[in-house]
Amino acid sequence: MDDRELSALAAACKEGDERSFRILVDSLTRSLIAVAYRYTGDWEWARDLTQETWVKVYGGIKRFDPAHSFRAWLYAIHRNGCLSHLRKAWVRHESNPGDDPLSRLRPVSAGVDPEEEVERLEFHRLLLRGLGALSESQRQVLVRVDLEGGNQKEVARELGMKPTTCRATLHFARKRLATIVRGMEERGDQED
Amino acid sequence: MTRKIDCEVFQDQLDALAQGTLSEEGIAKLRLHAGSCRDCAVLLRMREHLEGLSAVASEAAVPDGWVSSMWPRVQAEVATRESCRLQRSLRRRWSWPVPAMAAATLLLAIASGLLFAELRRLRDREQILVQQVQDQQRWLAELDVRTSASAVARTAGLAGTSIWERVLANRESISVSELSGLLAGLPPSTTLLSAAELRELIRRVPYLRTGVWETVLTEIQAEDGLQAGEALRLIEVLGLPVDRSISMARVLNLSRLSAPQG
Numbered sequence: 001m002d003d004r005e006l007s008a009l010a011a012a013c014k015e016g017d018e019r020s021f022r023i024l025v026d027s028l029t030r031s032l033i034a035v036a037y038r039y040t041g042d043w044e045w046a047r048d049l050t051q052e053t054w055v056k057v058y059g060g061i062k063r064f065d066p067a068h069s070f071r072a073w074l075y076a077i078h079r080n081g082c083l084s085h086l087r088k089a090w091v092r093h094e095s096n097p098g099d100d101p102l103s104r105l106r107p108v109s110a111g112v113d114p115e116e117e118v119e120r121l122e123f124h125r126l127l128l129r130g131l132g133a134l135s136e137s138q139r140q141v142l143v144r145v146d147l148e149g150g151n152q153k154e155v156a157r158e159l160g161m162k163p164t165t166c167r168a169t170l171h172f173a174r175k176r177l178a179t180i181v182r183g184m185e186e187r188g189d190q191e192d
Numbered sequence: 193m194t195r196k197i198d199c200e201v202f203q204d205q206l207d208a209l210a211q212g213t214l215s216e217e218g219i220a221k222l223r224l225h226a227g228s229c230r231d232c233a234v235l236l237r238m239r240e241h242l243e244g245l246s247a248v249a250s251e252a253a254v255p256d257g258w259v260s261s262m263w264p265r266v267q268a269e270v271a272t273r274e275s276c277r278l279q280r281s282l283r284r285r286w287s288w289p290v291p292a293m294a295a296a297t298l299l300l301a302i303a304s305g306l307l308f309a310e311l312r313r314l315r316d317r318e319q320i321l322v323q324q325v326q327d328q329q330r331w332l333a334e335l336d337v338r339t340s341a342s343a344v345a346r347t348a349g350l351a352g353t354s355i356w357e358r359v360l361a362n363r364e365s366i367s368v369s370e371l372s373g374l375l376a377g378l379p380p381s382t383t384l385l386s387a388a389e390l391r392e393l394i395r396r397v398p399y400l401r402t403g404v405w406e407t408v409l410t411e412i413q414a415e416d417g418l419q420a421g422e423a424l425r426l427i428e429v430l431g432l433p434v435d436r437s438i439s440m441a442r443v444l445n446l447s448r449l450s451a452p453q454g
Contacts, residue, residue, distance in 0.1 A: 029259045030254045037253075041245070047258055051265050051266060054262065058270055059270070174203075174239070177238065182234040
């Protein structure tokens, strides 16, 4: 479904058409959960954050301007929700609440070793904690490129940077994050 | 130095390595470097981890059931929040009258308490005043008794130079026996006339300075005035008959004469 179709459906939602809203939910939920998963590394949280995004969109659809892209509006809300979740995790020094790491395994677990999956989750937790120690610009670029899988040139344009600046910022952000993660691993911060 | 160059090369080739677009030989060299450099090993692990979260792979991993169940979940959540919002609104609507009524009740209770305390204080004060009035009345009654005939002399003796005027004012005369009785009722040392009053009396009554009176005054040691005991002895020395009546006018006149002139 292209941007124009999505914006038309959103305009119908604005007029109170719930059927159109359901179509939007069915069409975009998979992508939103995937994005949230890249932020959190946690499927349950990804699902909850996506649900929260839809609840916010449902309550704020009146504020949507059909002259603009609904997809961009939706993803901006979703990204803010995910970042807000990460900020809370940075403050609390915990990226993924939940006592049982196995509850956060991939929903499709065929061929996935549970031990490897737990190790992967713990590493993801370290990465998210490390993100909190980066500068704002480094974090923005790294999140948009490495976590969301965005194109460097597009991210540079969206953030108002030169492509070379964006590339350099990403380079130093990755180096710094690696140093931070290594330091946390050596201190045994995984056990927090 | 070699290691530093290797690290820079490693980091330049990182994207290609993580995306799998590097040649087999290049991959082998870089993995060899990652095995000997901990910083680059973490960097590689990090990149591989993030690449593993690629959009396509993640979307494919999302179960269909999660997608189809999202709309009912959103509807249920919206309904729950709407219900909570209504309850909060209702609570807010009734949030101020209840505390206001509680505050009013409290104020009323405090005002009543103060009022009753004031009433109690006034009642206590009234009882004290009633008690004082009763005490005054009782004291006045006792005073009346004291001013009766038998106590006249004691009261008069303590009253100073105008005793005759105040105590015996309503009498026309007094007998020697009554006067002796009155004087006997007083403590002997009670001063009836001070030395000054007695000197004044002697100065103003010439016959007191002659004959027997001179002897009498010497006898009673007039220098320190006239005491009740001396007055009694004076009556005996003069040998006055007990039934002799002495005019009150004379007594009062003597009293006035003894008063020092201003």
